[in-house]
Amino acid sequence: MLAALMGRPQGTFASKVEVEGDSVTVTREVDGGLETVKLAIPAIVTTDLRLNEPRYASLPNIMKAKSKPLANKTPADYGVDTTPRIETVKVSEPPKRVAGIKVADVDELMAKLKAMGVAA
Amino acid sequence: MKTLVWVEHDAGQVKDATLACVTAASKLGEVHLLVAGEGVGPVAEAAAKIAGVGKVHVAEGATYAYALPEAVATLVVELMGHHDAFLAPATANGKNIAPRVAALLDVMQISEILSVEGDATFTRPIYAGNAIATVKSSEAKLVITVRGTSFEKAAREGGTGEIEAVSSAGDAGGATFIGQEISKSERPELTSAKIIVSGGRALQNSENFHSIIEPLADKLGAGVGASRAAVDAGYVPNDYQVGQTGKIVAPEVYMAVGISGAIQHLAGMKDSKTIIAINKDEDAPIFQVADIGLVGDLFKIVPELTSKL
Numbered sequence A: 001m002l003a004a005l006m007g008r009p010q011g012t013f014a015s016k017v018e019v020e021g022d023s024v025t026v027t028r029e030v031d032g033g034l035e036t037v038k039l040a041i042p043a044i045v046t047t048d049l050r051l052n053e054p055r056y057a058s059l060p061n062i063m064k065a066k067s068k069p070l071a072n073k074t075p076a077d078y079g080v081d082t083t084p085r086i087e088t089v090k091v092s093e094p095p096k097r098v099a100g101i102k103v104a105d106v107d108e109l110m111a112k113l114k115a116m117g118v119a120a
Numbered sequence B: 001m002k003t004l005v006w007v008e009h010d011a012g013q014v015k016d017a018t019l020a021c022v023t024a025a026s027k028l029g030e031v032h033l034l035v036a037g038e039g040v041g042p043v044a045e046a047a048a049k050i051a052g053v054g055k056v057h058v059a060e061g062a063t064y065a066y067a068l069p070e071a072v073a074t075l076v077v078e079l080m081g082h083h084d085a086f087l088a089p090a091t092a093n094g095k096n097i098a099p100r101v102a103a104l105l106d107v108m109q110i111s112e113i114l115s116v117e118g119d120a121t122f123t124r125p126i127y128a129g130n131a132i133a134t135v136k137s138s139e140a141k142l143v144i145t146v147r148g149t150s151f152e153k154a155a156r157e158g159g160t161g162e163i164e165a166v167s168s169a170g171d172a173g174g175a176t177f178i179g180q181e182i183s184k185s186e187r188p189e190l191t192s193a194k195i196i197v198s199g200g201r202a203l204q205n206s207e208n209f210h211s212i213i214e215p216l217a218d219k220l221g222a223g224v225g226a227s228r229a230a231v232d233a234g235y236v237p238n239d240y241q242v243g244q245t246g247k248i249v250a251p252e253v254y255m256a257v258g259i260s261g262a263i264q265h266l267a268g269m270k271d272s273k274t275i276i277a278i279n280k281d282e283d284a285p286i287f288q289v290a291d292i293g294l295v296g297d298l299f300k301i302v303p304e305l306t307s308k309l
């Protein structure tokens, strides 16, 4: 959405990102495998789980961060209306599965598979 | 209500997830389709035959090949002048396009709907499927992604849709397609397979995965899936992963072999019709959702089962 609002290209589900000059090459995790796109920067990239190891903040840096000034703003300061236009009517539990039966051995499993028409 | 469904296609074929999307759209009103791509004449003709389809808008052009969201979303927004709802399958491509459309139309997207409850009321999973929210939109236009396993697939035949060309050269907005590496497999695709055999960490390595899981899957004509642990350990490629951060599947039969049944895995397969679990630990959580369980060593059980099938 951000990419669209900025009128910039997007690389979602990125598992590899390489910046060269004024473009970025993004390898994406798609349904059947991988796809690579080249995007003019600035571009918006969203990451897949396997992109990298997250970088953890070191203790000294955490301490330093504490003394940085924080500017508190509201969306209204930027002229943005965040009133939800979707209402949650209710939240319910999904249908629960219950544990079925245990079979003793492969022959019993075969019998079940046959009964289901999965095995001939 | 007039709906517009983005048709995902591959090698001249309309993908199954799109057929489920058509069913969802038909519950809202009139169904129009958008087929965009290069050399998509045959796809448009196939799409027009889908039961219940009114109009098929066809955008032909190199810019639309590979479903680049920058190009497709712009096109959709043009067509949304005459439609009230846009629906896309909740696939990697659909999820890449729909939010862009939503932003350009300035509406809140409704993601992964499971059912249509009214004109603007839908159910959708939250907290990785651990709860179902019923949501109502007050937007002038709806932008929706549809979970393919939650709707019946519309019939591929029986429709008499009218094909209409869209004249729009398209603009890929700074994005260029470079290439793709799509795993080639003779096996059924996970999201539409009737039977799935999935392997977990218990397989220990890639050789075992191939020599134990795959022959069983092939005997059953099944698709092959895996837990995240098996994927992370490199036994199989990432696109095999079933679960919260992988594929959502709901086959007739799901066989989990050496998979513990972590909640994140269950999120991807608990809507399967019949779940069969093979695990040596009788207390493994997978047995709490399995219809049929067999406790034992997979290295003995699976080859025996494969040979008897």
Ligand SMILES: Cc1cc2nc3c(=O)[nH]c(=O)nc-3n(C[C@H](O)[C@H](O)[C@H](O)COP(=O)(O)OP(=O)(O)OC[C@H]3O[C@@H](n4cnc5c(N)ncnc54)[C@H](O)[C@@H]3O)c2cc1C
Pocket (backbone or CB within 6 Å): B199, B200, B201, B202, B226, B227, B228, B229, B230, B241, B242, B243, B244, B245, B246, B247, B257, B258, B259, B260, B261, B262, B263, B264, B265, B268, B278, B279, B280, B281, B284, B296, B297, B298, B299
């Ligand atoms: C944010 C997040 C997202 C995640 N998303 C996913 C996801 O999408 N999909 C997913 O699968 N996981 C996901 N996970 C990981 C999940 O939590 C589990 O770690 C993972 O599913 C475990 O995989 P497994 O069952 O193969 O391995 P394990 O939990 O190690 O289970 C192995 C099982 O094999 C059994 N076993 C061992 N040897 C044998 C044998 N010889 N014969 C028979 N049985 C045997 C054991 O008893 C055990 O039950 C996610 C985790 C997080 C934190």
